[in-house]
Amino acid sequence: MAATLLGLGLDLLGTFVFGISGAMLAVRRGLDIFGITVLALAAALAGGMLRDVALGVTPPAALQDSRYLLAAIASALCVFVGHRLIERISKPVMLLDALGLGLFAVSGCRKALLYGVDPLPAILLGVVTAVGGGALRDMLVAEVPRVLREDVYALAALVGAMMVVAGQALALPGGVTVVVGVAAAFLVRVVSVWRGWQAPKAPGS
């Protein structure tokens, strides 16, 4: 995705949005400006760095291109100044978070396929890219990560990544696959929150 200007823009938007989620959690925990920045960086960059390190892309994109870092720092500053406003518009934030989830799941899976990873592990890497930053963010404040607590979070990333594999198998153009994958992950996430979908628990647990 990062090959195109649009792709880079979407990637940076995802980074910014996840940074917002990390910084907002830090504010809720009463952390100072440095704690806010650390959690914003962790949430925004860790998923993509995990993906790149696993693919042998070193230094990872987040260290090769300063704009990733600047997007994450910008999210921390926005939250520092405007967290009360952001708290009030939590619905838009949830929508942006769902968008980031889709963007990262799709870009992670695409990059893995590009580096010759098989479809099944490529889907896993897409999911890790999408949920890894948020998992580290929550573990840093000693919380059980959202990906384990919320029912349809990993599933949404999974659906997005699977669309990429399906699109490649059907030889669809890359742009179509990206749009379908991001939209699918976004819709699954948003509809599941809206309708209160719950995934099945183990019978008798």
Add this chain to the structure above:
Amino acid sequence: MAATLLGLGLDLLGTFVFGISGAMLAVRRGLDIFGITVLALAAALAGGMLRDVALGVTPPAALQDSRYLLAAIASALCVFVGHRLIERISKPVMLLDALGLGLFAVSGCRKALLYGVDPLPAILLGVVTAVGGGALRDMLVAEVPRVLREDVYALAALVGAMMVVAGQALALPGGVTVVVGVAAAFLVRVVSVWRGWQAPKAPGS
């Protein structure tokens, strides 16, 4: 080890067994099918992925060969369906976990030596391979990892990895070293649980 069919089989068995441990923890915490799968994947694959990334083997084996991923997913499905049965046979599960510990400690140390790592760091990497997945599993649910809570867990992995280094120093055939290393780690772990061995604490702590 993965060079031989037997070796791959043992590796996949270790992956499956550790996946069971992650999935069972998820069921006990009341997580849904996705949480069960995430914890199974983390417990089964994280140790080996840490090892491979540290050795510069990218993508790591767990992403190059889909069978690792399938073994971990299979463990999640088995637990989803049969966790009550598995809970009842906890002694066999502990034995399998001890076997997985030995398998991963030995395979991790062997792979490190193969990549030219010195004996002492190779032993460390064997231990990390064996305990890393379980540590991530426990950290994901905000628990202190078993490797810190249970007295003779890291020690068992250490003994297994040391056998590999000793076997190489004595120029023993690889197969003998594997059997001795896995058996030693397994026995140290099982006997320590059975006899309630405790490691010394710092005097006056």
Add this chain to the structure above:
Amino acid sequence: MAATLLGLGLDLLGTFVFGISGAMLAVRRGLDIFGITVLALAAALAGGMLRDVALGVTPPAALQDSRYLLAAIASALCVFVGHRLIERISKPVMLLDALGLGLFAVSGCRKALLYGVDPLPAILLGVVTAVGGGALRDMLVAEVPRVLREDVYALAALVGAMMVVAGQALALPGGVTVVVGVAAAFLVRVVSVWRGWQAPKAPGS
């Protein structure tokens, strides 16, 4: 830094000092000799290993040169035997910890620049090197990491790493940059503890 004998010595001192911090935490939590060693290794080695893996330096220095591992194990043994003495001299330990923070921030940023990373991400990598080990140490015992709890911890590492970038921009000799960077990080940390500096929180949080 590790290119010179002095540099290696400083690196090993940083490793030892951070190992002490991990081992002391383990003693306070009542962990046994293996738990003490695991936390010492995590605190001493994780930051540098993250840095090296992100830069594609595999195996990381801590696995290529057994002296890093021995320094960490030595710190665990010192604490096992002498933790009551070390507890009493907590002020020197805090000073050593501040020194380790400066050493790792500087060496991490220098290594990143050496591998062609841009200044801004190089500063980030310096900070990650300095605070990564401590963060893993605290997460392993299910605590919120010190880097999030203490006001001027990440800032001190940031100042040290920024000095390295400034020194390079001014074409200062490497030795001068190292001394200035380590001293700056050390002083910011020590003075902030001494004067009780607090970083600003988000207004209205």
